[in-house]
Structures are given as structure tokens and as C-alpha cells.
Amino acid sequence: MAKVLMKGNEALAEAAIRAGCRYFFGYPITPQNEIPEYLAKRLPEVGGVFVQAESEIAAINMVYGAAGAGARVMTSSSGPGISLKQEGITYIAGAELPCVIVNIQRGGPGLGGIQPAQSDYFQAVKGGGHGDYKLLVLAPATVQEMVDLMGKAFDLADEYRNPVMILGDGILGQMMEPVELTEQNHTQRTEKPWATTGAKGRSPNVITSLFLDPVELEKHNLHLQTKYDRMSQETLWENYKTKDAELVLVGYGTSARIAKAAVDQAREQGIKAGLFRPISLFPFPKNALQEACKQANHVLTVEMSMGQLVEDVRYNLEFKVPVHLYGRVGGMVPTTRSVLEEVKRWVNSGEGGGNL
Amino acid sequence: MSQEIILAGFGGQGVMSMGQLLAYAGLVEGKQVSWIPSYGPEMRGGTANCSVTISDEEVSSPIIAEPDTLIVLNRPSLEKFEQDVKPGGRLLINSSLIDIEPQRQDLQVLKLPVNELAQEKLGNTRVSNMIILGAFIELTRSVTLESVLGALKKVLPEYRHNLIPLNRRALETGMKVAKTEILHLRSCG
Numbered sequence: 001m002a003k004v005l006m007k008g009n010e011a012l013a014e015a016a017i018r019a020g021c022r023y024f025f026g027y028p029i030t031p032q033n034e035i036p037e038y039l040a041k042r043l044p045e046v047g048g049v050f051v052q053a054e055s056e057i058a059a060i061n062m063v064y065g066a067a068g069a070g071a072r073v074m075t076s077s078s079g080p081g082i083s084l085k086q087e088g089i090t091y092i093a094g095a096e097l098p099c100v101i102v103n104i105q106r107g108g109p110g111l112g113g114i115q116p117a118q119s120d121y122f123q124a125v126k127g128g129g130h131g132d133y134k135l136l137v138l139a140p141a142t143v144q145e146m147v148d149l150m151g152k153a154f155d156l157a158d159e160y161r162n163p164v165m166i167l168g169d170g171i172l173g174q175m176m177e178p179v180e181l182t183e184q185n186h187t188q189r190t191e192k193p194w195a196t197t198g199a200k201g202r203s204p205n206v207i208t209s210l211f212l213d214p215v216e217l218e219k220h221n222l223h224l225q226t227k228y229d230r231m232s233q234e235t236l237w238e239n240y241k242t243k244d245a246e247l248v249l250v251g252y253g254t255s256a257r258i259a260k261a262a263v264d265q266a267r268e269q270g271i272k273a274g275l276f277r278p279i280s281l282f283p284f285p286k287n288a289l290q291e292a293c294k295q296a297n298h299v300l301t302v303e304m305s306m307g308q309l310v311e312d313v314r315y316n317l318e319f320k321v322p323v324h325l326y327g328r329v330g331g332m333v334p335t336t337r338s339v340l341e342e343v344k345r346w347v348n349s350g351e352g353g354g355n356l
Numbered sequence: 357m358s359q360e361i362i363l364a365g366f367g368g369q370g371v372m373s374m375g376q377l378l379a380y381a382g383l384v385e386g387k388q389v390s391w392i393p394s395y396g397p398e399m400r401g402g403t404a405n406c407s408v409t410i411s412d413e414e415v416s417s418p419i420i421a422e423p424d425t426l427i428v429l430n431r432p433s434l435e436k437f438e439q440d441v442k443p444g445g446r447l448l449i450n451s452s453l454i455d456i457e458p459q460r461q462d463l464q465v466l467k468l469p470v471n472e473l474a475q476e477k478l479g480n481t482r483v484s485n486m487i488i489l490g491a492f493i494e495l496t497r498s499v500t501l502e503s504v505l506g507a508l509k510k511v512l513p514e515y516r517h518n519l520i521p522l523n524r525r526a527l528e529t530g531m532k533v534a535k536t537e538i539l540h541l542r543s544c545g
Contacts, residue, residue, distance in 0.1 A: 170395070174395050258417045264416060335421040
């Protein structure tokens with residue numbers, strides 16, 4: 001199929017339809033409004049259901065209900081709305097139901113602003129709500145990747161019976177790029193014998209996150225943990241010129257693209273720079289990161305936050321290489337030039353070292 | 357080859373659609389493109405801008421800090437973006453609405469009174485943006501007129517295809533005026 005020019009938000013929405021999503025519950029917030037706008041028109045055309053709920057809290061609980069009934073369902077929002085959804089998300093994770101949640105990040109904290117940010121990283125990868133749970137978190141960097149990861153997100157959700165988050169940002173949501181949408185939906189269809197579809201002729205299925213008996217609840221938590229450990233086989237990443245890199249930039253989403261341009265400019269000036277881009281943020285591609293940083297004297301994260309990804313990078317490199325941060329916040333976006341300045345600063349600092 | 361363009365003006369002047377058309381024309385030619393709008397609490401009459409990259413290679417960063425070309429349709433846009441243009445870059449000015457001179461001396465500057473041109477030559481000021489886009493095509497040859505027309509067919513819904521001839525004339529007007537201006541600039545040395 002020929003390529004078309006589409007906004008990230010719209011491409012994501014169309015990809016969800018093609019992945020078999022037939023239920024969407026949401027509440028408007030910039031910069032992700034094109035997702036519900038698109039689905040409000042498209043879902044009825046394919047026999048699906050679109051509901052603009054009275055609040056984010058209502059929306060995520062509608063997702064909980066639809067997921068419990070075995071539907072392919074998703075919701076989308078941005079920072080403040082995702083915060084409101086946290087109660088529902090932890091219930092869904094606790095009840096082990098599949099769904100897709102999109103966060104097109106904007107500047108925070110609080111109401112913050114509406115320009116792009118990446119400051120919801122911790123909230124996304126560490127759980128977000130109460131209790132010990134994890135989401136699978138995927139971070140696309142192009143409009144095409146937003147499309148490609150959507151089908152994967154639904155498959156992973158079904159396979160692990162777990163919410164999957166697609167973590168984008170205002171730029172990815174708003175920008176237009178050429179995109180190829182596959183005609184066929186290539187996603188896997190998993191049987192859902194656990195779904196509450198009416199108990200006629202079988203014993204009832206129970207969907208709950210309530211375990212009043214501590215013995216049972218501990219058992220449940222241990223079971224969840226095994227599942228999160230098993231997810232480590234789902235890591236995704238991209239290496240760009242890391243083989244001989246003495247300085248490795250690490251970034252995801254929009255920041256990774258800016259960092260990539262900085263790598264090219266650094267190479268032109270004879271600096272051996274490379275980029276490691278985690279695509280799955282949870283599970284974090286630890287081994288791949290260590291491999292990419294083998295020759296590195298310095299590692300520099302580029303992110304639109306005051307320093308969140310940087311903590312995971314330090315932890316996953318086991319503090320063996322100095323890891324620095326270049327962050328812009330509040331809707332300000334790093335420029336290639338400023339990233340390059342940082343690269344030069346660390347390369348010329350003479351410090352560093354350490355080997356993996 | 358890569359061409360980075362910032363297009364800016366008042367909301368309602370067709371800045372966003374001009375940028376989209378340009379990106380789509382690049383796509384028609386099989387190039388790599390990206391389009392990023394300014395977004396926010398914006399409205400008709402407020403300022404609006406978008407960034408377009410057209411490249412033979414993968415667009416690494418779609419964020420444009422230093423455009424090769426700046427197209428401005430109103431004065432606040434010139435004041436906001438002029439200092440960002442790459443040294444020796446190009447500046448296209450809508451002189452119908454911009455009554456100040458650019459500060460930079462190193463830029464190739466093209467001034468076109470597109471509102472008057474649209475009214476006088478085409479009897480419709482709503483195609484002013486297409487005149488300046490025509491001038492851009494003539495000046496940079498980043499995309500061809502045919503590609504832009506091909507893109508128009510894709511961007512406009514079928515029932516608006518009757519507007520394509522008018523848009524074609526507007527683009528051609530811009531190209532013609534730009535050609536004359538460029539020759540004039542060259543002869544002035």
C-alpha cells in the first residue's frame with residue numbers, strides 16, 4: 001500500500017482499528033485529541049463503540065469492564081488524565097486484564113502545559129498507581145513506529161493479560177510523517193477463556209483485584225512477579241553507530257531523534273558518538289544497553305524531563321560508566337546543537353572511563 | 357540533500373495547509389518528509405507556524421532550529437524567526453502585510469505583495485499563500501509544480517477539486533513573479 005501523510009495521533013488511532021480494537025473510552029485532553037476525534041468517526045464505521053466518558057476515571061473503568069468481557073479495548077490521554085486513570089490501571093493490572101493505554105505526554109507537574117514532555121517516564125515504567133505491578137511500556141519515535149507498535153501492543157496485552165502503555169509525546173502526536181498502513185491485520189488472536197461472557201453451561205469466571213486473605217494475596221503477587229520477569233524476553237531497542245562509540249547517547253521517542261542528528265554531526269567532527277534507543281521502556285533492554293556502551297567512556301541521556309530515564313540507565317549499567325543528563329522541560333525541546341555541545345563538553349572533559 | 361523550512365503567519369492565512377501541501381509534494385516525489393505544527397491555544401488571527409523537512413535521506417530530527425528557508429506572511433513572524441535562519445539562507449516575505457525591512461544582511465530575500473497579487477491577478481485573496489508557495493518552488497526547486505498539484509488532489513476532498521485550477525494559477529503566478537525578481541536581483545549584483 002502506498003504511503004500517506006498522517007498525524008501521529010491519527011495514524012495511531014487507525015492502527016488500533018486495524019489491530020482489531022473495537023472499543024474506545026476516553027476524555028479529551030491536548031495534545032492527544034486527534035485520537036478520540038478520529039475514533040469517534042471511525043469506530044462506528046467498523047461496528048465498534050466510542051464513548052466520550054464524563055471523566056478519565058469513568059473512561060478507565062469502562063476499559064476495565066470491556067477488557068473483563070474479553071474485548072480489544074483502549075483509552076488515551078495525556079499526563080493529568082493519565083494520573084486520574086491510575087486507580088483504574090492498578091485494578092486492571094491486579095485483575096490481569098489486557099488493554100492498551102496511550103499517553104501523549106505534555107509538560108507537568110500539575111496541569112503543567114500542553115507542549116511536549118517526557119516527564120511521565122517514572123509513572124509509566126514503575127507502575128504508576130498503588131501496589132506492586134508493572135505495565136509493558138513501548139516508546140515509538142516515528143509515526144510509522146507508532147503504527148507498527150500498536151498491533152504489537154494489543155498482542156502483548158493479550159499474551160500477558162496485562163495493560164500495555166504506548167508512551168509518546170506532543171510532537172509525535174502532532175507531527176505528520178509518511179506512513180504505510182498494512183491492509184491486513186496481522187495481529188494474533190488469543191483465546192480468552194477467563195472472560196466474563198455469560199456463565200451458561202460453565203462455572204462462572206471471576207474478575208477481581210480483591211484478595212482479603214494475605215496468603216492468597218501474596219501468592220497472587222508472586223504470580224504477577226513471575227509474569228513481569230517473563231516479560232524481559234520482550235525487550236526492543238535500536239542501536240545507531242554504537243559499535244565503536246566512546247560516548248553513547250541514550251534517549252527514547254522524540255529526544256532520540258534529536259540525539260540521532262547530534263550523533264551524525266558529532267561524527268562529522270570526528271567524535272565517536274552513538275545512540276542507544278530503548279523502544280521497550282519496561283522491560284528495559286539492559287543487556288543491549290550494556291553491549292552498546294562497551295566502548296563508552298561517557299553516557300549521556302537526552303530527555304524532556306529533569307532526569308528520569310537517566311536513573312534507569314545508571315542502574316542498568318550498574319554504575320560502571322559515568323552517566324550524564326541533558327534535559328529540557330516544560331515543553332521546551334532539546335536542539336541538536338545544544339545536545340552536540342553537551343557531547344563535546346563530556347568528550348573534552350578528560351574524565352570518564354570505566355569499562356563494562 | 358535536505359531542505360528545512362519554517363512557515364509562519366496569522367492563523368487563517370493558510371500557513372498550516374501550505375506546509376502540509378509542501379510535505380505531501382515531497383512524499384509524492386518519494387522523498388522523506390516531516391511536518392510539525394505549532395499547537396496550543398491558537399485561533400484565527402493568532403500566530404501559527406509549522407516546520408517542514410524534505411530530505412533525500414531519513415529525517416533524523418524533525419525539529420527545526422535553523423531553517424534553510426523562512427516563509428513569513430505577517431510581521432510578528434518575521435520578528436520572531438528571522439534570527440534563526442541558517443547563515444546565507446532564504447527569506448520569503450509577504451510585503452503586503454510586512455512593512456519593515458529584515459535585519460539580516462546575509463540572506464537571500466524575496467519580497468512579494470501576495471495579497472495584492474492574489475486580488476489583482478486572480479480576484480481571490482484566499483490563494484495568497486499559494487502565490488508565495490509558488491515563489492518558494494521557483495526559488496528552491498525543492499519540489500516541482502506537478503508534485504504540488506498532485507498533492508492538492510490528495511489533500512482536497514473530491515468536491516473541492518474544482519479549486520485546483522485556481523490554485524494552479526496562483527502557484528504559477530508566484531513562480532513567474534519570483535523568476536522576474538530573481539533575475540532583477542542578479543542584475544543588481
